[in-house]
Amino acid sequence: MTNNEIIRLQQAGELEKAFNGIVETYTERLYWHVRRFLCSHEDTNDLLQDIFIKIWRSLSSFRGESQLYTWVYRIATNETLNHLRKQRRNSIIEMCSLSDIMAQRIDDDPYFNGNEMQRELHKAIQRLPEKQRLVFNMRYFDDLKYEDIAEITGTSVGALKASYHHACTKIKTDMENIFL
Amino acid sequence: MNRFEDDILQSMPQLKEMPYDLPEGYFDSLKKELQTEVRQNTLQPQFRQKLASYLSLAAMFVMIVAAGGFFLEKSTEKQELTQEDFLIFSDDFLYLTYYESDAEASAGIEEEDIIEYLIYTGVSADSIEHYKQ
Numbered sequence: 001m002t003n004n005e006i007i008r009l010q011q012a013g014e015l016e017k018a019f020n021g022i023v024e025t026y027t028e029r030l031y032w033h034v035r036r037f038l039c040s041h042e043d044t045n046d047l048l049q050d051i052f053i054k055i056w057r058s059l060s061s062f063r064g065e066s067q068l069y070t071w072v073y074r075i076a077t078n079e080t081l082n083h084l085r086k087q088r089r090n091s092i093i094e095m096c097s098l099s100d101i102m103a104q105r106i107d108d109d110p111y112f113n114g115n116e117m118q119r120e121l122h123k124a125i126q127r128l129p130e131k132q133r134l135v136f137n138m139r140y141f142d143d144l145k146y147e148d149i150a151e152i153t154g155t156s157v158g159a160l161k162a163s164y165h166h167a168c169t170k171i172k173t174d175m176e177n178i179f180l
Numbered sequence: 181m182n183r184f185e186d187d188i189l190q191s192m193p194q195l196k197e198m199p200y201d202l203p204e205g206y207f208d209s210l211k212k213e214l215q216t217e218v219r220q221n222t223l224q225p226q227f228r229q230k231l232a233s234y235l236s237l238a239a240m241f242v243m244i245v246a247a248g249g250f251f252l253e254k255s256t257e258k259q260e261l262t263q264e265d266f267l268i269f270s271d272d273f274l275y276l277t278y279y280e281s282d283a284e285a286s287a288g289i290e291e292e293d294i295i296e297y298l299i300y301t302g303v304s305a306d307s308i309e310h311y312k313q
Contacts, residue, residue, distance in 0.1 A: 016218065019215075023211050023215055024211065027207055031207070035200065052217075052218075053217070053218075053221070056218050111200045111201045111202065112199055112200055113199055113200060113201050114199020114200075117192070118194070118195060118197075118199040119199070121195055122199070140196065141196055168189065
């Protein structure tokens with residue numbers, strides 16, 4: 001189902017059909033978007049259900065002022081960042097950094113099937129500050145335009161470009177330290 | 181963009197792939213689960229609305245029955261009072277009632293037995309004669 005078809009259903013009050021269209025179209029993309037942040041299949045699965053419930057509850061208020069996919073991504077991103085903030089608070093209590101917890105999750109993940117370079121890339125991403133991680137994931141993996149990322153995150157395009165540049169530089173340094 | 185990104189991040193397409201397996205049929209079952217959950221979410225408010233309307237109907241029925249019972253009780257109470265008032269304040273009726281009930285009560289009893297009883301309870305012979313007339 002295309003975004004236009006989903007919007008047409010939503011505007012006609014066919015909310016359940018519109019929602020089913022969103023589920024069909026976005027489940028996989030949102031799963032990987034969230035999974036890159038949480039580094040756990042179980043956590044991603046739980047949070048994804050919360051995200052879709054939020055999408056369902058907000059669907060009637062979607063006015064079409066933004067593109068459907070940036071609206072969907074914005075909800076998913078906000079929920080994910082809120083979830084990570086809660087995890088960060090818990091990690092402070094446990095006296096360890098969230099990036100260390102995430103690196104451990106990547107190492108222990110029974111579903112990991114990549115090579116060492118992929119493993120280190122994902123660990124390096126976890127060491128980035130939140131905003132750099134956000135822009136790197138959406139730009140590098142999802143190929144989103146800066147304009148769309150700006151709409152999702154509420155940040156200027158210039159700031160996003162700078163963040164992406166810093167993210168690439170840090171990842172390069174980390175990878176060089178490991179592999180060169 | 182710097183050389184490293186050109187060399188590594190861009191020149192190795194497999195780095196863009198997600199290096200994770202998933203449980204078999206995960207996305208299909210997740211999609212079904214989400215759609216079912218929302219259907220239940222959609223139905224629940226309808227059920228709640230129905231339940232609320234049934235409850236309000238039941239509450240209205242109870243109120244009507246209670247109000248009816250209250251007014252019925254009030255009107256019955258009033259009727260009893262009226263009868264009592266009538267009995268208390270109407271001597272004639274009481275008198276007639278006395279005689280009627282007395283006649284009924286004494287049905288089948290001989291006059292001599294009544295006189296004996298009255299003498300036994302201390303009623304004077306003059307009084308008996310007076311009431312006999």
